[in-house]
Amino acid sequence: MEFAELQALREGKKTIRLDVYEKNEPAVRLYERQGYRYVATVDLGLGSWGLPWFKLYERTAEECLNGVLSRISPLSSDAMELASLTWSHVAKPLYSLGILEEDVIKIAGISETQHVDIGKRALIIMCSDNGIVEEGVTQTGQEVTAVVTENMTDGNSSVCLMADRAGVDVFPVDIGVSRDLRSGARNPLIRKKLAYGTKNFHKEPAMTRETAVAAIAAGISVAGELKEKGYRLIATGEMGIGNTTTSSAVAAMLLDRDPAEMTGRGAGLSDEGLMKKVSVIREAVKRYGPECRDAIDVIAHVGGLDLAGLTGVFLGGAVYRIPVLIDGFISGTAALAAAKLAPAARDYMLATHVSAEPAGRLLLDELGLKPFVAAGMCLGEGTGAVASIPLLDMALEVYTKMSTFQDIQIEEYKPLAPQKNSGTQ
């Protein structure tokens, strides 16, 4: 059942549920011919009298999404216990690799084995434009989004160079850039364009609820495609002029915080520009706040397609059991939106660095996730997430290759209380 709903969501097909006394093959085939995907038979419990009668329910993409999200399962406690045990045998002071140790244990829980393998890893970069740029809330024009996205497909952006170093494959996704894009051969563009940018949320909602759901579904779908290709770790990134404005607005609404506290200079902004940015966000929060009943509504009113797509990637990580690395402020906002939609998805996320945007730390605290780098970065594109991967690799080298206490014939080290550090920084 989950599989069919997920497939329907990924293929953008209409979905039906047939409530029948028994599976009615002719009816299923009839509706499949009409472009529906058969999801499930509900046994009405009346026994089979050979009746041809059945009832058809058409499901919306949102209902399929809800069905998929309700099936996210918890981490494997057995695998996590075994991973903890493995760490405890490594000949070093207990817990001394801090958050890196905790993250390895978490990845074991996600992948349901203590034999942690993140050898094949991908970076998904959601790229899109934001209508709010019209209001003068950015330092550069929106045409930069298209140029940088195309350059990413040639392997020519900051994160592409960093990803080469870290052995990460890069997947730029056009989910809503404001013009048609060419693709280079190095990192072919994944085409999921849902609009040529969003609407200006100062004037009207950024997108419809249906478009927000479609963008979330696209993110889930990309995560699924990477899982099928054998990727074991997904880093998140984005590119979109104006997306710190959408992220600040979404974060302020989701956390019920003062927009001034959640807003920074993004990719560079004058004092005057910053004041304008805060006032535009404040007005939108006041206007749309009462209408928004959940995170999808918030994204639809003041968010962006990149943010929605990344929300889908975080949810997809939980659906397909792949660890997903949070990058900076935009990515962190998407992670928060995903956690609001499906609290269980939070367990599949790993924090990496703390964005220098003012609310970078606050977002991670809200998610209850601990970063292991604070380098004052705010570049986006996934740079912070990718920069953290070599640290995870190093932790795994120790986890898998280091001698045990038994190997070096030392009686196991017994720490004094407190037994476990609560994290660094």
Ligand SMILES: O=C(O)c1ccc[n+]([C@@H]2O[C@H](COP(=O)([O-])O)[C@@H](O)[C@H]2O)c1
């Ligand atoms: O990831 C972050 O924390 C981050 C913080 C500030 C800026 N950015 C990047 O800068 C762009 C958005 O900045 P802005 O000022 O146009 O909203 C976008 O392409 C992001 O990738 C990213």
Ligand SMILES: Cc1cc2nc[nH]c2cc1C
């Ligand atoms: C050049 C440039 C590159 C970026 N990468 C992410 N955000 C960006 C914003 C600008 C302006």
